[in-house]
Amino acid sequence: MRFLDEYRDPVAAGKWVAAIRALVTRPWNIMEVCGGQTHSIVRFGIDELLPPSIRLIHGPGCPVCVTPVELIDKAVAIAARPEVIFCSFGDMLRVPGSASDLFRVKSLGGDVRIVYSPLDAVKVAEENPGRKVVFFAVGFETTAPANALAVAEAHRRGLGNFSVLVSHVLVPPALEAVLSAPGRIVDGLLAAGHVCAVMGTEEYPPIALRHRVPIVVTAFEPLDLLEGIHMVVKQLEEGRHEVENQYHRLVRAGGNRPAQDLVKEVFRVKDRAWRGIGTIPMSGLGLREDYAAFDAEGIFEVEGVGGPESPDCRSGLVLQGLLKPTECPAFGTTCTPDNPLGATMVSNEGACAAYYRYRRHSQEPAHGV
């Protein structure tokens, strides 16, 4: 398929792998920030192609995984109310709260619907004036503009029955937290391409400078990832720590200004708890005062709702790159996609789920077809 096959070409991939091998003189730990990158790496087995001295560490960039357990519990509490139609992206439905999840709420009669765009939820609100429609506004900077647009649209159309349960997080503060953590092992970063398509790259040079790490804005296809890794390794070997852009076919330094303006219009930056990691200052988005009427947390008075995280889940360490999923004692035993302890085992982009799905294979030699 056009615009896809050319980024998955095995011959070109082999050339990048050879180029990386030719560069490496010592071990390097490279973190891919985005869960979409993690998924691609494991799906295509990119880490297996790399020389053993290059270790990929899976970063915190999975919005589903870092949504705090209290927010899932709040979503569950709101979705269970008879007057509510609860709309969400599909992969939030299976994420375990402390006692339940949205699929379970649905099976008990809750009106929980999967939508593909936040504007679909606005439409549901318009079509159901007698019901309260809540959209689970989850994500990084990538989904923030569309979610802001939904709130702005609902405001413009005067929809009093639409609200959002906001769980928005920001990448740069999370990177600061990861890079500042004691015992940090990360030498270089692949920044999340789609986040930068929205936000641009201007937030990253101070981070690269302060922590002396090369940062390469990288896309998601196999050749993109290999090129991004090559660029990081080259900087590391040359002792540089700059911000470079592999994803130049989409990412501009300034990003997408209208999208940024929309986000600023609707949201404000605030402290945010990250599941498994804890609170990171100024690392999330909340609704501005002008849009407080659309805040589901206020409307449904769910303050104080939320139970504790499973004590056996080490997803916090996984999300910070301090533990490989397979190194967790619960991995594949007490924690599986059928019975997940934490969100990293559920989400399409969760590192644990990616490892579970693609990585429990035997090491027998391949047989030809």
Place this chain on the structure above:
Amino acid sequence: MAFELNCPVPLRHETIQMAHGGGGRMMRDLLEAVMLPAFRNDTLESRHDSALLPDPGSRLAFTTDTYVVRPRFFPGGDIGELAVYGTVNDLAMAGATPRFLSVGMILEEGYPIEELRRVVASMRRAADRCGVAIVTGDTKVVDKGKGDGIYINTAGIGSVPGDLVVGPGQVRPGDAVILSGDVGRHGVAVMSVREGIAFQTPVESDCAPLHGLVRGLLDGGVTPHCLRDATRGGLAAVLNEIATDGKVGVEVVEAAVPVVPGVEGACEMLGLDPLYVACEGCLVAFVAGPDADRAVILLRAREGGEGAVRIGTVVEDGRGTVILRTRLGTRRILDLLSGEQLPRIC
């Protein structure tokens, strides 16, 4: 006199009433005006509580399946033909020649009778295409809100020739894995309507009978070790089921699995893997290694098998693991999913 599908006896109501399932005159009217004319055959005409079937003089295959697809009409098919092909295909996968079907319908109060006529007409066309007769049936009506318009159960009987044994237990290391065509079309077609997602290239369901393909293999002298149609859970689910039940490993080459661009594009956009998306007209055949090329040629000669390809090989592995060789040449597990695939956030 030739029977005309589009010349229905008039009914007093335009929608299904509770009384249409009540055992009285209205139920009789519905059967005579809609069901019997559509399905007409001698066995059904006898109007017994049971259909009396001739002794086929062979072993019988017997299966049942229930159809609740939403939407009821989707690009490339509808619930009626799906209910016929699905059960016919289950019979065919046992190596059976499909012969007879039963039809049980659960109708929701208020369901338009006009649509019911379309569904039963579609079932008749599908049955004729498969050479099966619908010989017995049942209709129930549930209160408005307790159903989704129409649910259909079909059960099927087929005759199995000679001492043919087809099943996971027959699969051996060295067997070739053959796929009859491209995967994922049914799932994407249904999703495109259900979720209101319009694609540039509309994708039509692959909904089709598969008994002709099986017949092609058998008549051509290839006895498949195992056959399975890839439905819910897609190709990945089928391969895992057979690997687990047959206690063998399966190695599949990702690049060999055909996926049409419309399906590939939709899956990329929604974050789905086409190997897990439902098909309704695609079979996987496990044949002895030396039969592989002939099996592909035989399948390609039949309608619906034009795209047949070899996608993999059976290997020794008592744990029943399915391994995918990726486009980049790496190997990874191709696992069963915990549940349905969910579209991802970004």
